[in-house]
Amino acid sequence: MVGVMAKIAPSMLSSDFSNLASEADRMIKCGADWLHMDIMDGHFVPNLTIGAPVIESLRKHTNAYLDCHLMVTNPLDYVEPFGKAGASGFTFHVEVTKDNWQELIRDIKAKGMRPGVALKPGTPIEDVYPLVEDEVPVEMVLVMTVEPGFGGQKFMPEMMNKVRTLRKKYPSLDIEM
Numbered sequence: 752m753v754g755v756m757a758k759i760a761p762s763m764l765s766s767d768f769s770n771l772a773s774e775a776d777r778m779i780k781c782g783a784d785w786l787h788m789d790i791m792d793g794h795f796v797p798n799l800t801i802g803a804p805v806i807e808s809l810r811k812h813t814n815a816y817l818d819c820h821l822m823v824t825n826p827l828d829y830v831e832p833f834g835k836a837g838a839s840g841f842t843f844h845v846e847v848t849k850d851n852w853q854e855l856i857r858d859i860k861a862k863g864m865r866p867g868v869a870l871k872p873g874t875p876i877e878d879v880y881p882l883v884e885d886e887v888p889v890e891m892v893l894v895m896t897v898e899p900g901f902g903g904q905k906f907m908p909e910m911m912n913k914v915r916t917l918r919k920k921y922p923s924l925d926i927e928m
């Protein structure tokens with residue numbers, strides 16, 4: 752078992768978006784390793800949150816790792832703008848990339864970001880195996896323990912079975928939840 756250090760990546764979804772830079776500083780001062788940025792398009796999920804311009808503005812104020820979770824129907828459209836904006840991680844959903852995840856991973860890496868894949872609670876863990884085992888793999892799997900689209904939801908403990916299965920199969924894989 753390769754030692755995998757745990758990281759703290761608080762979602763900024765419930766922060767005061769009118770003071771994002773100071774909220775980001777506060778999170779880092781409180782011990783956050785990454786800042787988790789929930790990007791929602793109002794189509795893949797009902798909510799609409801922030802886009803590349805906000806990431807670009809925040810990047811001017813922090814060197815923190817911006818761990819972007821793209822809850823969007825067409826993630827390929829967001830790679831260029833998020834790469835230019837200074838996003839660190841780009842995690843897309845497996846549910847909407849059945850046909851183009853290989854192109855997407857290569858594009859994300861070409862833009863200097865770290866590729867990750869997320870799966871909803873109802874999606875079987877096996878659906879991400881090809882993306883983890885590809886010759887150009889994702890570098891992280893986000894196991895959703897809530898339905899995507901809203902903050903403040905109740906943790907779904909049954910999702911921990913997916914985490915245990917992933918950890919057993921891929922001892923050194925970065926797993927986010």
Ligand SMILES: O=C(CO)[C@@H](O)[C@H](O)COP(=O)(O)O
Nearest residue numbers: 762764899900901902903904
């Ligand atoms: O992707 C999501 C929800 O869509 C997660 O990043 C978190 O659920 C965000 O909010 P909190 O639950 O931490 O308040």
